[in-house]
Amino acid sequence: MIDPVRPIHPNHPDTGVRARRPGRAAAIALLLACAIGAGAGDARAAETGGLVAALERAPAVVVAEVVDVTPLEHAGYLASLRIERSLRPDVQPPETLKIAWEEPVPSLAPRLEAGRRIVAAADPLPTASIWRIRVPDADARAKLVGLAGDGVGYLLRPGMAELDVLEHYLALDAAARDGDGGALQLARMCVVGQPRLADDAAVRLAGMPELASHLTPPAAEAIVEALLRNDVPATRETLLALIGSERPLVLRAPLEARIRAAGDSVPPVLLAALGALDGGLDEEQSLELLANRSPEMRQAAAQSARGPRAIGLLRELARSDPEPAVRATAVTRLVAVAGESALHDATRALEDPVAEVRLAAVRAAASLDPVAVEPLRDIALGDRPEAARAALAALSLMGDEGHEVLAGLARDHPDEGMRTLAGIAVGQPIGHRD
């Protein structure tokens, strides 16, 4: 399994986090904190990235209006902030603050605009030499702060609910943020936060140590609520993954309550979540949902379908569901629950016209090593090009027997393109002439 590169916002910490020596950074942060009357930031948070981490780490987090924005050299910017209030109870901010940041992609507009109301997390201005160029006057530089998290520590147009939950969260000490209280507030951020905040809060929540033990019923309610948001797909994906890995039983009751309340229009994501829990969907529920008119519902059900009767329905979905995502999920699940008896279904799905389904079939077939080797070889030698190529991919994911077959195909396949692909799969040279 290859990890994807995460699509991220340009201000995501991955774009800008620099490995500083924590001790030095913490010391400088302390100086800044003293200067603006705040306590030091959370050292643990400093070692993680993201908006929430930047908010946690920053010595000062304020609600403010951007008064003006001044461009500096080398894509740097400087903004004057008129402070409304602090989101950290232990910090008394000044009335105004000058905050600086850089736009790593120079052609993009600056992230802060004059007149905007924002939440800003302030860090010490980085000591990197480029700031000496941008603000040559040392005294002026000393009066600046930096937008925390290398520029990601801000929220545009914060809503009242967002401010409320942030204030509650930042009021917690570091230990509490990794406890029940923190889990609750993070879950609420997933509910009320704008996508940047919700996505990052979900990631922070998923990374919390012993998460399942810190999810109280209110937090579970919030998570279920967040699952129902349609405007934060990444948040939902993260939360579903979290549920799949942690299997927090505390979620069962709110999920079942929501499902019952929804009647005939159960949001599929709730079924997917319930299915991911131990003992989630029962067989009858699965069977019913696998036949649901909604493709999302069928897919959600397919993800956790179990039992002998479900196999037949999964087989049907894998073959003929009009929705590719359902076919892909079905063939994956079918092989997982039926094993070798689903070999034919997996190889048949290699012929699917949609790449997403073929890729799922490739992985499913490859998991049936070594019984799938010979059937895959036959498909690779067949006259259906898409299926033949997918068969090569499946063989490449298998063990020695699969690789021996590939080597033979690299030598003997009647089609040059297939020989080349098989060669690539086993490490043969490709390339133009010298």
Next chain:
Amino acid sequence: MRGRAGFVVWIALLAIPMMALRCDPVATITITSPTPLAQISDCAVPVSFKLVGAFTGPPSVTLNFVPLAVPLVQAPPGTWTATLGAGDGLAANNILLVQATRTSDNQQLTQGVSFDFVPVASARVITNPSELIGGPLGHSRIGDYLLESCEARFVVQAPAQRDLYSVGQYGGNLIDAEVKGHPGLDNFLEIAPMVNVETVVNPQTAVIVNDGADGNPAIVRTCGPDDLLDFVNPSSQVVDIGLPFPAVLNDNDQTVEGCTDFELGVHDSHIKMETTLTNIGGAPIRLMVGDWFNPGGELDVMQTPNAGVGTALTNNVGTMAFTGVGEAVGVDYAYTSTPNTPGSYVVISGVIVILHNKSVLQALLGLVEGDLVDPGESLVMTRYVGVGEGSASTAVDLEVAIKGIQNATLSGCVTVNGVAAPGSKVTVGTFTVAGILTNLSTHFTTDATGCYAGSVPLPTGAATLGVVAGRKGTPYQGGTAIPPRTNVLFTPGGNHTANFNLPASGLLTVNVVDENNALLPARVSVVGFDPSPENLIAGPSLPGFGGSTLAVLNDPGDSLPFGLVEAVYTGADGVASFNIEPGTYRVFVSRGTEYSASNQSVSIPANSSRTLNLKIARVIDTAGFVSSDFHIHGINSADSRVSHTDRVEGYAGEGVDNIIMTDHHVHTDLDPTIAGLGLSSWVGSMIGEEITSFDYGHFNGYPFTVDPSLISGGSTDWAVAAPPGADFPSAGAFNASPAEIYALATTGATSTPDTTVQINHIDSHFGPLRIDTALVPPQDGLDATGRLERRLDEPVSTNLFFPFPALELWNGHTRGAQAEFTNGRVGIWFNLLNQGIETTFIADTDSHEFTNLRSAGARTWTAASPGSDEAGSVDDGEVANMVDDGKATGGQGIFVTAVLRATDGSGDVADLTRSGTTHVSDAGGNVEFDIRIQAPAWAQFDRVEIYANAGTTPVDPLEPYAYTATPSLVLDEGDCNPATLGDGDYDVTVVNAVPSVTGGTRLEANLTVPFPGLTEDTWFVVVVRGTDGQCRPMFPVFASDLNKASNTTLPNLLDGNVGEGGVMAMGVTNALYYDAP
């Protein structure tokens, strides 16, 4: 961390002895470095102090109250110095104390200083030549960006520049790297961030984000739009083999801006490269990101995960190591990336194409798409490029550190008969019971002391792994045929040791002289079997496949031909001396086609030396001709790693008069190397360039000059520059057509009045452009889609065929190379001749490797004026002019010339000489064709094929882009034995060319063939060959392709090998023309 208060306390403690010191002005201690309260930001601290007066015994020096870890040097007497580095006990605040016993009263005096040590990394613009990184591929220039830590130095090229040079097309990328204190070893070419398979970032800006003075990592950032990496075009290759290529990846100009931060920590020996690719447009885009990476130099390869060392042509990316060999010993480079399962790579023409988070195979299969990037969003990829002191284990250490992989430490030493053995190899991995390596964990090269140390990754916890060691030219431990394995139970965090003592080897010295007993450059070939052969690993593929062979100890990428244990070139001194394992061998000395060969048996006992004196002589008369290899690559080519020294010594030893360096996209001048090696009287060189379009042919231009302002030396920009961000066909930027390439090459800034151009390995030109040379005139068959796929904007009505002056019809050193000429290329040439398009035949080697002896391959002799027909006096312009004139003959083992004589009494002749003409006419249409064939005794020939307006046959009638030809007349000598007379159409004479030298003979045949009654213009070409199964192959002078099955003993190898494969002799003339009145 102590502050100044602490310092005050220590000064107080020191006050008493310092006062005592003042009481005796005769004996004093004076610390001159560091100075009190010094703030030292350099990575090293010079320590210096003086003892004046009489002291008993040496001084005692402590740093932070611990005896100094480095030795003190006393010079001159009384002055002591040392240099402290980061690992020598330095802290942020330090106390250095010097104590010595005063002789006069036996009192101990103490002097001390306090100083701060806060080393910093540095990023700066290079302004001084002394800051440049040097070495074979040291490309840094004034104005580039230097990042320097306490351990290493890296250079990021200045942005906003274009130089068509492999991966290094654009500026703003990492181009050089070295370990501090190890200058002159740069063998790193470049790494360019891939935006979307066929595109890379074209940086237009660079800025020092942090100069490092604040103690944080130094950072340089380069930014720019996406542009095509012109020298590659994977889509056309994929389409050509019948596979679909996703349109989104194909020449796709996307709304992307890319920035790369190059970050170097104070104590890092690796650069962290973090590339952010941002969608600056208003619509979502998909990106398949990665790197185009060419380490480039004289480097062995190790990639994990794999089952051995060497280049595995595709796999997932774990870590990659590139370890210096030859002149690059002492440096290595490493590449790894995060996340932990980041993607995969494939090697294309020496360039590593890395998909950061995708499977290459699945991408080619269309099973995966690029990552979706919405407007304003970004992708980030993080990679690490390290540099070390010459062991692949650097890369493993880097991966372990970056990814936090649990590991153990292994260290040890390798000796040969008890003596330290630098350059030995140690491999750690999983072996089967049968001893086959199945998974490589790490790989070491021992340092100058013969020792090694590094991490052994243990991703799944404690494991028993095998450790083996070996050294080239040395038996394995215990004298076994495979390296014996030491099993070690590695535990996470454990420190383990494995030492090896290899048996003694022997030393062989060979002196090579000519008939005048003058030493001369030559090749020494040792025929036999290696008692300790490299343990090759077929890997996942079947035995018999080439290309992906890995090995247990040494990268098998460039290996000796079967039947040879060693092949060494003497230098100008005619002496070769090398280690060889105990055993019995036959030693041959040769110097290419023009020389005899000499041999002698030798038995080498262990731990002893043998000296042989062997004599060879020039037996072929090539007066009026000069030999060149017209197609040679070296370290400047992305797909070759051969050093300049090896190139020069190799060609001098193969008896080639003129080396025409034709690196891909680079102008290489070997003359300084030739002069430095004292070989100017034996070999010369000419600057050429292989103009390397990716998918419609390669074109050798020569001679060129060098533009020193460009790394490429002034390469021919066949891809044609475009404004930044607009180098796409969709923006109107196209590649040059063949005709335009000819014009660029012959009229460019580095062209000469004599510059000419040949099409290389011509099937790679005529095939992709679908040029049918049987059509009159030759016509391409590429439709509009095919032209666009190759980034050509010629309208379909424009004929892409262009009559280049010369065709490389035979390139290489093997049977296969000869077969390519006779089985598909020869008819292309003859089709042109049949249309009156006079084109010159060229035979050369296209050498990329060294050890496989490819440079001992085909070559071409061009006509030369008196005085310029010997090495050292070659006239570059004349060579090119003779190519244009078709006055040349090619061969491997055979030198054949021809004369076409009129019989009408005019005395007119056509010939291949400098002063002659290649055309002749005869009033009656009756001509005689005189053929002179010469070959050394070791290059038997029997078959003479004469082609006169010969007919051709397409190899594939449906795709008529390759043609064979039918000879007009074939003459057979009979049994290929000169001693047997009258058994064929002609006899071969043995000429005792140099009687004073044993074997100083040549085989010669002089034939005259009448062609009466010619009524039309007629061209004549001669091909001379030794018939396989009848004549002997030319082993070991041309050593390739000998059958293994029938040669299992030394006597087998030496029995003539008739019918047992090998390379047969062949010679080919250029065309002579009869012009009908």
